[in-house]
Amino acid sequence: MIWRAGAALKEVDVWLGLTLRQMTKIGVDSVPIALFIAMFTGIVLALQASYTFTGAIPLYFVGVLVGKTMMLELGPVLTGLALAGRVGANISAELGTMKVTEQIDALETMAYPPVAYLVVPRILAGIIMFPIVTALAIGMGIGAGWLTALQLLDMSTYEFMHGLTLFFLPFDVFFAMIKATSFGFMVTSIGCFYGFQTRGGAEGVGRSTTQAVVISSMVILVLDAFWAVTLL
Amino acid sequence: MSIEIRDLHKAFGSKEVLRGFSATARDGETLVILGGSGSGKSVTLKHVVGLLDPDRGEVLVDGDRVDSLGQAELYALRRKVGYVFQFAALFDSLTVAENVGMGLQRMKEYTPADRERRVEECLDLVDLEGFGSRMPAELSGGQRKRAGIARAIATEPDYLLYDEPTTGLDPLTRAVIDRLINRMKEELRVTGIVITHDMESAFRVADRFAMIHEGRQQFEGSPEEIRETRDPVVRAFIEGRPELIEEVG
Numbered sequence: 001m002i003w004r005a006g007a008a009l010k011e012v013d014v015w016l017g018l019t020l021r022q023m024t025k026i027g028v029d030s031v032p033i034a035l036f037i038a039m040f041t042g043i044v045l046a047l048q049a050s051y052t053f054t055g056a057i058p059l060y061f062v063g064v065l066v067g068k069t070m071m072l073e074l075g076p077v078l079t080g081l082a083l084a085g086r087v088g089a090n091i092s093a094e095l096g097t098m099k100v101t102e103q104i105d106a107l108e109t110m111a112y113p114p115v116a117y118l119v120v121p122r123i124l125a126g127i128i129m130f131p132i133v134t135a136l137a138i139g140m141g142i143g144a145g146w147l148t149a150l151q152l153l154d155m156s157t158y159e160f161m162h163g164l165t166l167f168f169l170p171f172d173v174f175f176a177m178i179k180a181t182s183f184g185f186m187v188t189s190i191g192c193f194y195g196f197q198t199r200g201g202a203e204g205v206g207r208s209t210t211q212a213v214v215i216s217s218m219v220i221l222v223l224d225a226f227w228a229v230t231l232l
Numbered sequence: 233m234s235i236e237i238r239d240l241h242k243a244f245g246s247k248e249v250l251r252g253f254s255a256t257a258r259d260g261e262t263l264v265i266l267g268g269s270g271s272g273k274s275v276t277l278k279h280v281v282g283l284l285d286p287d288r289g290e291v292l293v294d295g296d297r298v299d300s301l302g303q304a305e306l307y308a309l310r311r312k313v314g315y316v317f318q319f320a321a322l323f324d325s326l327t328v329a330e331n332v333g334m335g336l337q338r339m340k341e342y343t344p345a346d347r348e349r350r351v352e353e354c355l356d357l358v359d360l361e362g363f364g365s366r367m368p369a370e371l372s373g374g375q376r377k378r379a380g381i382a383r384a385i386a387t388e389p390d391y392l393l394y395d396e397p398t399t400g401l402d403p404l405t406r407a408v409i410d411r412l413i414n415r416m417k418e419e420l421r422v423t424g425i426v427i428t429h430d431m432e433s434a435f436r437v438a439d440r441f442a443m444i445h446e447g448r449q450q451f452e453g454s455p456e457e458i459r460e461t462r463d464p465v466v467r468a469f470i471e472g473r474p475e476l477i478e479e480v481g
Contacts, residue, residue, distance in 0.1 A: 101321060103323055103324075105278070105283050105317070106315070106321040108281075108283060108310070109283070109314075110310070110334055110335040110338065110387075111307040111308075112334070112338065
C-alpha cells in the first residue's frame, strides 16, 4: 500500500485538490477533540505535580513537569490515540464502504488510479495535519496547566513560566513533531490499508474499522517507545 | 468494434468460478449474458475492463488483449468503455452532476463549460434533468440506476457494460431501464453487454444471448434460437423450471 502510494505521487492532478479537502477533514475537524483532551490533561498534570512536590520540591517545578510531559509525551501520544480513533476509523469505514459498494471499481473504470485518488490525499493530510493538531494540543495543555496553577495552586505566572522555560530545549518541539508526523503517517496508512482490504458487507466494514483502530493504537505506542529509544 | 471473451478461467481460492467461458459481442449489438446467481457473470464483465485478470484465457476489446495492456493503455481502453454497476456505485459524497462529470474531468479535451454541458445532456438523456444538484442518497433505486447510466455514457464510450441493470426494480422501472438501454444502442451506436437473470428484461434488450452455466458457455445464439432451444439447462433457466434439469439427471 505504502509503495503504491509512493508510486501514485506522480499523479499530482488527481491528489492535489483532494488533499486540501482531506486536510480539513482529518486536521481541522479533529481540533476540538484534541483540545478537549489536552485541556483536561493539562489541568490534571498541574494538580498531580503539585500534590507530588508538596514540601519537597519548589512549586515552580509544576511548570517543568507540565511543559516537558505535554511536549515529549502526552501531547503527541494522546492526540495520536484520539486521532487513531477518529481519523483511522473514519478512513477505514469510508474506504471499506466504497470497496464493498464497488465505488472503488467505479473509480478504476473511469480511469482514476484509486491509490492516487483515495490514499495519497489522506496520507499527505495526515502527515501535514497531525503535527499541527498536536502543536495546538500541546499549547492547550500547557495553557490549561498554567491557569490551574494560577487559580488552584496559588502560583504566579512568573513561577509557572520560570519552571516551563527552565529545562526547555528546542529539541523538545522537534521531538514532538517527529512523533506526530510518524503517527499521522501510520494512522492514515493503516486506515487506508484496512479499508482497501474490506470484504463482505456491513460486517466486513465493521471488522476493518475495528482492526484499523486497534492496530493504529498499538503502532502509536510502539513508535512512541521507538522514538524515545532512538532520539532521547 | 467487438468484445471477444475466449476460454476464460478464473478461480478465487479453491472456488473455480469460470472454467472456460467464451462469448462475443459484435459491433453495434447488445449481447445478453444469462446465468444464475453466483455463476460468474459479474466476474466475466470485470475482466472486460481489466478489474480482474484471468487465470487462463483472454478478453479482446477492439483486438487488444486486456490483461496484457500497460496502465496507460488500460486507462485509454477504459475511456472507451462505460460500466453500469449493479447498485450504481455512485460516489456518496458527490452530487449526481459531479458523479456524472467525474470521467470527463480526466479528459483534457473537455473544458469546464463543455463538461457542464455534457453532464446536462447525459442527465436529460436518462430523464434526470433537474436532478444534478441532488445527492445519491436522495434518489430512488431506479433514479440511481439511471444516474449510473448517465455517468457511464458521459465520456461517449464505444461500449457499454451493464451489470444486472434491472435487479431489484419494480416492473415499470425495469421497462424504463430497458427502453433506455435500447435507446443508448440506437442513439449512441454503442456495443453493449448486459448481464442479467431477468428474462423479461433480457428479451427486451437482447440482439443475441450467451448463457453461462457451471463456468462454461451453455448457449450462444439469437433470441429466436434461445426460444426454440431444446437444451434442458437453458430451458429450465428461461422458463424458471428446475425440474427440467432434474429430469435429465
